[in-house]
Amino acid sequence: MTSKTNAGYFFEDYRVGQILRHATPRTVTQGDVAMYQALYGPRFAMHSSTEFASPGAVIQIPKLDDLITFHTVFGKTVPDISLNAVANLGYAEGRFLERIEAGDTISATSEVIGLKENSNGKTGIVWVRTTGIVHSDIPVLEYVRWVMVRKRDAAAPAPTPVVPDLAKVVPADALHIPEDLDWSAYDFALAGEPHRHGDYTVGEIIDHVDGVTLTDPEHMMATRLWQNTAKVHFDVTARPDGKRLIYGGHIISLARALSFNGLANAQLLAAINAGAHANPAMAGDTIRAWSEVLDTAPTSNPHVGALRLRLVATKGEAGALRGEDGKYLPEVLLDLDYWAFLPT
Amino acid sequence: MTSKTNAGYFFEDYRVGQILRHATPRTVTQGDVAMYQALYGPRFAMHSSTEFASPGAVIQIPKLDDLITFHTVFGKTVPDISLNAVANLGYAEGRFLERIEAGDTISATSEVIGLKENSNGKTGIVWVRTTGIVHSDIPVLEYVRWVMVRKRDAAAPAPTPVVPDLAKVVPADALHIPEDLDWSAYDFALAGEPHRHGDYTVGEIIDHVDGVTLTDPEHMMATRLWQNTAKVHFDVTARPDGKRLIYGGHIISLARALSFNGLANAQLLAAINAGAHANPAMAGDTIRAWSEVLDTAPTSNPHVGALRLRLVATKGEAGALRGEDGKYLPEVLLDLDYWAFLPT
Amino acid sequence: MTSKTNAGYFFEDYRVGQILRHATPRTVTQGDVAMYQALYGPRFAMHSSTEFASPGAVIQIPKLDDLITFHTVFGKTVPDISLNAVANLGYAEGRFLERIEAGDTISATSEVIGLKENSNGKTGIVWVRTTGIVHSDIPVLEYVRWVMVRKRDAAAPAPTPVVPDLAKVVPADALHIPEDLDWSAYDFALAGEPHRHGDYTVGEIIDHVDGVTLTDPEHMMATRLWQNTAKVHFDVTARPDGKRLIYGGHIISLARALSFNGLANAQLLAAINAGAHANPAMAGDTIRAWSEVLDTAPTSNPHVGALRLRLVATKGEAGALRGEDGKYLPEVLLDLDYWAFLPT
The missing domain is CATH 3.10.129.10 (Hotdog Thioesterase)
Structure with missing residues (x-):
């Protein structure tokens, strides 16, 4: 050998x-987009429709x-x-x-x-x-x-510790606004919801309502699509409980797709401020999602506003995150702090 | 909240x-076509091959x-x-x-x-x-x-009832024949079967033979591909029996793909006259399909004939549809009445 | 009927x-490529990246x-x-x-x-x-x-027996080397491993380490993608044990994808010398792969060498193939003898 x-x-x-x-x-490719659609079912219009994403342009599929x-x-x-x-x-x-x-x-x-x-x-x-x-x-x-x-x-010697000084949050003025983004004639009816950037208030919590029960073939196909090779996702003999551990990114994408219901106009991701895969997810778990509005900011594009959101994937109740000990509740799977762009 | x-x-x-x-x-996109292929395995040559669908044309994939x-x-x-x-x-x-x-x-x-x-x-x-x-x-x-x-x-008041007067069957002369459809040099060998429009007779029943046992990941991927959000398809907690209800359209596509075996030249759908999702389908069910020829008609294109077909998806015997009480048998899942175009 | x-x-x-x-x-289409990626997770750079496959060329996806x-x-x-x-x-x-x-x-x-x-x-x-x-x-x-x-x-009469005389191995000089293959500036870092054609020696055995536990929806989607209609792959009532038999090609593709780990530069298949689906595979089986270098040969392209490899998919130990009776061990699923092209 x-x-x-x-x-x-x-x-x-x-x-x-x-x-x-x-x-x-x-x-x-376009093929990856279709796989993504089949795995998560996203409906954000900027990625669903070329005509919505780039009115008047002749493009085959949206960015x-x-x-x-x-x-x-x-x-x-x-x-x-x-x-x-x-x-x-x-x-x-x-x-x-x-x-x-x-x-x-x-x-x-x-x-x-x-x-x-x-x-x-x-x-x-x-x-x-x-x-x-x-x-x-x-x-x-x-x-x-x-x-x-x-x-x-x-027995290898420990290196001199170097702990980087990381920003808790990406500052709103450091967000990259796509130059070709034109929301001057944004169609809220086709986007699916009427809520503009200004309709969200800090502290607001949104229960995205829908649930999805996870299966093994789906998360394996997702994980392979990205050439992620970590064996715990594929091999039931890699863990004592005989279960496959689900790639954390699968939960991010699922929660993001569920968040359409209440955040249909949070079309683009701008930044990831922080993220924790609070507990492992397995096939058979039924996942729901809720969001909390953490901050709001204008951008240099008058038609585009930034919203800082907490996106939580959970097997439990919307709004519940940590126990009295300050630790994540056992039913919480994901706590993601991100900035999104919405039309104003 | x-x-x-x-x-x-x-x-x-x-x-x-x-x-x-x-x-x-x-x-x-092309990606959706590949997902559809993987989910149902259709073989109708008009959708499988650009060279068959549009001889001589330079197109990337068929309509x-x-x-x-x-x-x-x-x-x-x-x-x-x-x-x-x-x-x-x-x-x-x-x-x-x-x-x-x-x-x-x-x-x-x-x-x-x-x-x-x-x-x-x-x-x-x-x-x-x-x-x-x-x-x-x-x-x-x-x-x-x-x-x-x-x-x-x-307690909301009932509206004045309005019941639309709907045609039992789309008349054959109302079917839309694609202008670019050229079956003057149709290749029956490449299509997979020799049976022309005129080879089918009203009353004929065709057992499509093959069976497919349903799984949850497949119908969920299908349902998300079309952005269908009905929660009973995804969330095992949405029903008392802990099962996911399968989207009726999944059964339509599966039965249509199975019907290739005996109806390989029924290349295009022309109309849906009626349709009933007779009983719910669940993962673990093994589905077969059979068809009955209900009517036949010429079209304005001499190379194209129309066939009115009943397509039945069932867990039971081919040919069995309703009980003595006139109700669908419990093993029948789908009864679809449609028009298809075949070469003459 | x-x-x-x-x-x-x-x-x-x-x-x-x-x-x-x-x-x-x-x-x-590109869609088939994405499905293949999701089903097996291959990482061979010649198929993963247009820039790697065809430096300088403007192509949408690799061959x-x-x-x-x-x-x-x-x-x-x-x-x-x-x-x-x-x-x-x-x-x-x-x-x-x-x-x-x-x-x-x-x-x-x-x-x-x-x-x-x-x-x-x-x-x-x-x-x-x-x-x-x-x-x-x-x-x-x-x-x-x-x-x-x-x-x-x-009772039908037996035909006169005709047994073709088949080559045990495709001769190295009969391998088809793609004319457009240019490995003069091959980037081993981007390919994922440093091992060149000359680094492999006859008799060498490589354990590809990773394992994948099979599921039914995945092999059914794979099999339908290729319009393979053999019913034992789809219908649990077709076999007495109520299990679906997995298409042998599914195991070939899975083993090939696993073989990246140790054979990342075996970019292209050149020939199939022999192959046996030694035992049936079923959902729930955890598959590993190992390879043995059987032969090595130069080609007419100085940057391209040929390697003859045995690729084995197994539920058991790397290196184990046949029992004392000369028969395949019951845990061996695939024994594939093929030629691959690697950079020199």
Whole structure:
């Protein structure tokens, strides 16, 4: 037996400043859009209709859903970042930049920006800043992620700790507003709901009502679509309970699609401020979603406003998030803090 | 908790003459065609091969399956018509008009053409005539559907009953024959069967033989593909038996694909005369299909004939439809009366 | 009940020299590529990225995975070759020729090249040489397959036995090297692994490590995508154990995708020398893959080398293939002998 397979990086393989150029760039297509539609059922009109997205233009399909960009970039990073990860700890400073089109080829690089060994000496935390690009040098997404990674050898010396200073929230004036975004004649009836940016108030909670019961084939197909190879998603022998652990991004996309009901005009994602996969999801779980309006801001485009939202995926009640101990309730699966663009 | 979500229309919200402009127009693509292929396995050559569909032309893929048009239009209507529906009661006067191409954006409107409160005072029947269009004003499909809808308030006054007078069958001379349809050099070997229009006789029953056992992930993916949001299809907590109810259109497409075996040359759908989802379908059911030739007619194109067919999806025997009491047998799932075009 | 359905050919229907022109040619698209991605998760860069596959060229998606060609051609043959087959016995002399692009329409013909009745008088072996073509006359794949087929009537006389003389291995100098293949500036980092053609040695065994637990919806969607209609894959009532038998090609594609881990640079399939579906696969089985290097050869392109590989899909240990009796171990599902092209 030879060792040509990729064992992944262990904690002691990372150095602050190291640049990882991720393999298998991926050309995204109309086919990926249809798979995404079948897996989540999104209805946001900017991604559903070319005529809505680009009135008057002759384009074959709309620019792609921002989460397709996110999943594709994330998938690229798995073999280099999280193959030996114990836990996906958090996201920060995520910004959606140029939007992608069918036919674009997405590649990704990551820079190691922080390292800290845990006190048990067996694992450590790795912070990376990842950038997705198309057409060789046009950035489409950047974000920071940190994961807990196993050491290959517990006796390896601990590195000097470097903990990056990350923004709690992407400032509203740092959001990238697509130059070609024209909402001057936005059709609220075709979009599905009448609620404008100004109709949402900070503190408001929206129960998105609908539920979806998860199945194994669907999350596996989603995870493979993004070339995410983490084995716990596919192999029932990889966990003692004989269950497949569902890729956290599957829950993000499902919750986002459910949030249409009440947030139909939150058409575009602008930033990911923070995110926690609070508890694991498994086939058989029935997922609902609710949102909380955290902040609101104008943008430099008078027809576009920014809304900061908390999106929660849960097996329980809308509005419930943490217990008296401050910890996430066991039924909460996802707590995602993001900025979206809505018409004013 | 705020109420920005769409609660759907209740019986007393409809008025005869009301026009509903449905939200989230949808651009259909090559990706949808591949999903449809994976979900049902159709083999009708007019949709399988560009070279068969348009000999000599340089097109990337054939015009899309008529049922893709049907499902997309139907999906658009769900949030406005059947979110609070108790039952989908029937179809009539369905006509397939211009055929759609990949890249077309489908939108839909419905007119309320009938209303009748039920004697229990809790529900009523709503009749709508729905039209799907592309390129702003080209109709691709029209049909009448009626559903039983809950009242929000049992005390709301009953409207003056209006029951539309609907044709039992679309007359053969009202069928829309595609202008670009050229079957002058039709290749029966490549189509898969030798049977021409004239080989079928009224009263003939065809057992399509093959069976498919249904699964939950497949019908959920199908239903989301058409942006159909009815929650009973996705959420096992929505029904007392903990099962997902399968979208009736999933059974239509499955039965149509099975009908290739014996009706391989019934390439195009021309009309839907009537349709009943006789009993609910669930994962684990094994579905077979059989057809009965109900009528035959020439068309204005000498190479094209019309055949009126009954397509039955069943868990039981071919040929069995109703019991001695005149009701559908419990194993019958679908009874669809339609016109198809075949080569002469 | 009429008999317009296709009962398939029985053993006595075949004649040596008979040409079967298979029905329902199929136009393959970007959508099929996305479905393939979702079903298997391949990462070979030549099929993942247009920029990797064709540096500098403006193409929308890369040429399609060779196994998409294989499955599409194979699917065409099922109604004429294996509808009444008891077993799929083997493959030989398979060669991948011109590679297909999205938008190509694939059709297939087969010639019966051998016939031999079994001593039980109830079945016989049929050998066919199948050719897939695009653009009317450009061959994309040819291979020999032999199957055991039922007789309609045990009393039918046995044909004179004709057993074709088949090559054990496609000679290295008969492999078709794509003319447009330019690996002069091959980027091993983007491909995912550093191992060149010359890094592999005959006898070397590679454990591809990862496992996937099979599900029914996935293999059914795969099988329908290729218009393969064999009923044992879809109908739980077709077998006494109430299980669906998984299409052997599903296991080939899954094993090939798993083999990326250790063979990331085995980008293109060149030939299928032999293949056995050693044991049936069912939903719930967890599949792993391992490879053995059987031979190595240069090609006329100095940047391209050929590697002959055994690819084994198994529910058991890497490296284990046959028992002391010389028979495949019960946990072995697939033993595929093929040539691949790698950069030198």
